[in-house]
Amino acid sequence: MKPVSLKKIDPRTLGVEWEDAHQGVYDTTFLREHCTCAACVDEWTGERKVKTGMLPATVLPVTIDSVGNYGLQIRFSDGHATGIYTYDYLRSLCQCPGCHSRESGNPLLIP
Ligand SMILES: [Zn+2]
Ligand SMILES: [Zn+2]
Numbered sequence: 001m002k003p004v005s006l007k008k009i010d011p012r013t014l015g016v017e018w019e020d021a022h023q024g025v026y027d028t029t030f031l032r033e034h035c036t037c038a039a040c041v042d043e044w045t046g047e048r049k050v051k052t053g054m055l056p057a058t059v060l061p062v063t064i065d066s067v068g069n070y071g072l073q074i075r076f077s078d079g080h081a082t083g084i085y086t087y088d089y090l091r092s093l094c095q096c097p098g099c100h101s102r103e104s105g106n107p108l109l110i111p
Contacts, residue, residue, distance in 0.1 A: 002087050003072070006064060014061060016090065024094040032059040032076050034093055035083035 002019050009015040009025065016024035033050055035041075040050045060077040067073045067084050075081035085093075094100075 001091055002069075003090070011060060012058060014064075016094075018091065022091075022094070023096060024091070024099075025096040026090075026093065027095060028061055028076075029055060029057070029059050030095065031061070031074065031085070031093065032078070032080065032083075035080065035085075036089065037082040037084070039080075039082055 003016045003024075004019050005017045007015045007017075012028050014026040014028055014031065016026065018024060032055055033048075033052060035050065041048055056078060058077075059080075061074045062077055063075045065073045065075075071084045071086040072090065073081070073084050
């Protein structure tokens with residue numbers, strides 16, 4: 001699964017349209033908090049070094065570049081640019097109402 005287009009929904013929200021026409025929604029601070037680079041996640045313990053509340057209230061993507069054929073590299077307004085979000089990982093972070101309700105265990109979706 002690959003993104004086909006990126007758009008700024010509002011200054012704090014990134015929209016990603018996927019090749020299955022899924023309209024992904026991403027809060028930019030949430031994306032920054034979920035960076036998986038060595039500076040953000042301890043490579044031995046897997047512990048996340050960047051925690052909610054440690055970042056400026058608004059961290060915006062400055063540039064977004066595709067990396068190879070597998071992910072996006074996002075440069076953020078706090079200067080952080082080492083994180084690469086693979087397409088699979090990015091898709092799993094989707095915050096649209098459909099993906100979000102599945103994650104929180106919406107009882108309507110349990111057969
Ligand atoms: Zn990082
Ligand atoms: Zn979604």
